[in-house]
Amino acid sequence: MDGFHYIGKPLARKEDKRLVTGRGRYVDDIVVPGALHACFVRSPHAHARILKISTEAACDLPGVIGVFTGEDLDRWTNRLRVAPPIEGLHPTEISTLPIDKVRFHGDPVAVVVAKDRYVAEDATELVDVEYELLPAIASLENALVGNAVLVDETLPSNLVSHQSFSAGNVDRRRKEAHAVVEASFYQHRQTHVPMETRGCVAVWDAGREHLTFHTGSQVVHPLRSQLAVRLGLSESQVAVISLDVGGGFGQKIALYREELTVAALARHLNRPVRWREDRSENLMAASxxxxxxxxxxxxxxxxxxxxxxxxxxxxxxxxxxxxxxxxxxxxxxxxxxxxxxxxxxxxxxxxxxxxxxxxxxxxxxxxxxxxxxxxxxxxxxxxxxxxxxxxxxxxxLGAEDLPYRxxxxxxxxxxxxxxxxxxxxxxxxxxxxxxxxxxxxxxxxxxxxxxxxxxxxxxxxxxFYKSTGIPGSGHEAAWVRIEPSGVVNASVGLGATGQGYETAMSQAVAEGLGVDPSCIRIHIGNTDVAPYGMGSRGARGGTAGGGSLYLCAQKARDHVLRIAAHQLGLNSASDLHLLDGRVERLLNGEWNATGISLADIARTAYLDPTNLPEGIAPGLDFSLTYDPxxxxxxxxxxxxxxxxxxxxxxxxxxxxxxxxxxxxxxxxxxxxxxxxxxxxxxxxxxxxxxxxxxxxxxxxxxxxxxxxxxxxxxxxxxxxxxxxxxxxxxxxxxxxxxxxxxxxxxxxxxxxxxxxxxxxxxxxxxxxxxxxxxxxxxxxxx
The missing domain is CATH 3.30.365.10 (Aldehyde oxidase/xanthine dehydrogenase, molybdopterin binding domain)
Structure with missing residues (x-):
């Protein structure tokens, strides 16, 4: 790309070597000694009242630790209330597991915890749930008829949201038109089909009162916030770790009921608990x-x-x-x-x-x-x-029409x-x-x-979120740390699910700082390491994530060049730049080597801070937030x-x-x-x-x-x-x-x-x- 040295280069993806050689770290690769296994009992009906759940036979199966229901989880967790102040949108509330009725085929009604997955799956067949069937609303047409059975009985109807908007005068334009053309479009229901289905491992440390939650997530920090709120914990009591993730496509954004259940069980039992859904569960009940x-x-x-x-x-x-x-x-x-x-x-x-x-x-x-x-x-x-x-x-729209409102x-x-x-x-x-x-x-x-x-x-x-009434932020956060040896660590609040972030984000840092991308390591997917960001969704990774890292690296570069100017006896760093980790000076229209490297400056910043310019603190640690x-x-x-x-x-x-x-x-x-x-x-x-x-x-x-x-x-x-x-x-x-x-x-x-x-x-x-x-x-x- 014009004007860039590192951005625009077709560098091979850094992360691919470990992934194609089987050395990735997905949730199932996380070994937690003594972990119990959870398996969910799912409703065979689309709409039914839960009259009774009998767990005795399942609990008697050797290896079963316990069977837990919606009433249990309702004591241990807070409900999810979705109620942004949007006109025409009805607030809704969800318990962690259904208590009174199931609402779709595959709804989780109970969870079995056992010493291994095989026993847990066998035990789900022994949980006896007595249902009273209700008419199922299986189409839009049936949902919106006047006397339709309510899916959510706290709402006045199945119409949960209705908004209208008008700009200009469409009625007048209809009258003025040569013709009025009508068209219809129906897009069918689909699902995400990530290669890696949903799964998690929850580890509760009773001594520190701290939850470590391993999962595949696109949004580790918002997920941590949700976990803390739903479990009644502070965010400092929760760490979410999401290393390699086998695809997300939007399915791995929300905190779903199964993951919350597993976290609550680990805390209640004071034992690590893990869960992995099978493909049928994913197709039926994930999202x-x-x-x-x-x-x-x-x-x-x-x-x-x-x-x-x-x-x-x-x-x-x-x-x-x-x-x-x-x-x-x-x-x-x-x-x-x-x-x-x-x-x-x-x-x-x-x-x-x-x-x-x-x-x-x-x-x-x-x-x-x-x-x-x-x-x-x-x-x-x-x-x-x-x-x-x-x-x-x-x-x-042509070029002459832009910008266009x-x-x-x-x-x-x-x-x-x-x-x-x-x-x-x-x-x-x-x-x-x-x-x-x-x-x-x-x-x-x-x-x-x-x-x-x-x-x-x-x-x-x-x-944008504020103008639409949806709570939330679109900002992203980054940090860049130059170590005493001159190598660079950097982090951003994205959640990788296969997009090549470790490669592309290192190029953004490299461009902003002036070092080769091979000298940069990107750390993402761990809330204890990465800065609080809004994660990966839409196509924000490059603009918000790459943009924040690029700006943060520029901040680091400016700081480094101030130190370099001091070492060179210059009053200003305006004629200096950093390229491939070496400081160059502009003389007579050409860039010339100064003999100073980023490693030299880093050693001074950490190990000889008395030689830093006045007002410059020791170390090379930088952070920045960016709102697009x-x-x-x-x-x-x-x-x-x-x-x-x-x-x-x-x-x-x-x-x-x-x-x-x-x-x-x-x-x-x-x-x-x-x-x-x-x-x-x-x-x-x-x-x-x-x-x-x-x-x-x-x-x-x-x-x-x-x-x-x-x-x-x-x-x-x-x-x-x-x-x-x-x-x-x-x-x-x-x-x-x-x-x-x-x-x-x-x-x-x-x-x-x-x-x-x-x-x-x-x-x-x-x-x-x-x-x-x-x-x-x-x-x-x-």
């Missing part, structure tokens, strides 16, 4: 995501210019609220207009509870956004008989949607594709090209070419091209991996993955035989074009980019399918795009 229905109404001119846009969202949030219920869909609504010039806009967001596993963020919790927006663009083109690319060009008040700056669209269209050969498409149609083959332009919200600053702008955006444009076999409904992807602008790239290898992973995740979800419940709320997809995930056989090569421009308001110009691939792939794939099916007059408005679904559309029109 789900998506399942939202959107309808848009666009008021347009004859040329396809959007005058006004209206959005309705309804989301199925499941049975429990571990997050404010409006969280995911509200972000969709706020950023929907994305890369397009739209001034008059209104949205209505409704969130319902159902008897399903609770929802949480999943990589790109706003994933449906770009499909809805670009799918609406395609709907306009279909209804008016226009080329979909021309409609995009008519509405897209979206109708919701969000500010777009330093993005390039028109440029990325142009590059991806040129790369796929748009006109040549149309000629080839027509020729193949004449042969009975149906190919399609889908476009999707993404504006991705990456880093949420504290001002209210919102940081990156952007990309995606093009997907598909073929649909109309006899079978089989979908194949023949080409995928993306033009990406994610600002300053810290490490191209890491960024490429994030882009490839995000696109793969989006395509897999749109084609194959689906959590399926029947009308009684029974989960029918709790194995990999039923919950399908794409492999390399189903996915194409991803052609990635770089169009990076820096953000002028973030350190080093970093923007972030970890979720846009999910957003763009969902939209590009579905738009491509609809382009292929144009001759049949059908529109795929729901996912997954399974052969059965596509054949059902075609059967009606063939």
């Amino acid at each position: 789900h995501a998506r399942e939202n229905f959107c309808r848009t109404r666009a008021s347009v001119t004859a040329e396809g210019r959007i005058l006004g846009l209206e959005l309705e969202i309804t989301e199925d949030f499941g049975a429990y609220c571990f997050y404010p219920a409006n969280y995911m869909s509200r972000v969709v609504a706020m950023i929907l207009t994305g890369p397009y010039r739209i001034e008059d806009y209104a949205f209505d967001v409704k969130i319902a509870l159902t008897n399903k596993c609770g929802n949480g963020p999943m990589r790109a919790p706003m994933s449906i956004t770009s499909w809805v927006m670009d799918g609406t663009i395609d709907a306009v083109a279909r209804q008016l008989g226009l080329d979909p690319l021309d409609v995009r060009r008519t509405n897209i 979206m109708p919701t008040g969000e500010l777009l700056e330093d993005i390039t949607p028109a440029e990325t669209l142009r590059r991806v269209v040129d790369a796929v050969g748009y006109d040549a594709f149309r000629n080839r498409q027509q020729a193949l149609r004449n042969e009975g083959r149906y190919i399609g090209l889908g476009l999707c332009t993404v504006v991705e919200s990456t880093t949420y600053g504290s001002a 702008p209210p919102m940081t955006y990156s952007n990309s444009s995606h093009a997907c070419e598909v073929e649909v076999d109309i006899r079978t409904g089989m979908l194949s992807i023949s080409r995928y091209v993306v033009s990406e602008d994610c600002g300053t790239v810290i490490n191209p290898i890491v960024v490429r991996g994030q882009q490839q992973g995000a696109i793969a995740m989006g395509l897999s979800g749109a084609m194959l993955e689906e959590v399926v419940y029947d009308e009684n709320g029974q989960n029918l997809s709790a194995t990999f035989a039923d919950y399908l995930v794409a492999t390399a056989c189903e996915l194409p090569n991803f052609e990635i074009l770089h169009n990076h421009t820096p953000n002028k308001r973030t350190p080093a110009g970093i923007k972030g980019m970890a979720e846009g691939g999910v957003m763009g792939s969902i939209g590009a794939l579905t738009n491509a399918v609809n382009d292929a099916l144009t001759p049949f007059g059908v529109v795929a408005d729901r996912q997954p795009l399974s052969p059965q679904y596509l054949r059902s559309l075609l059967r009606e029109h063939m």
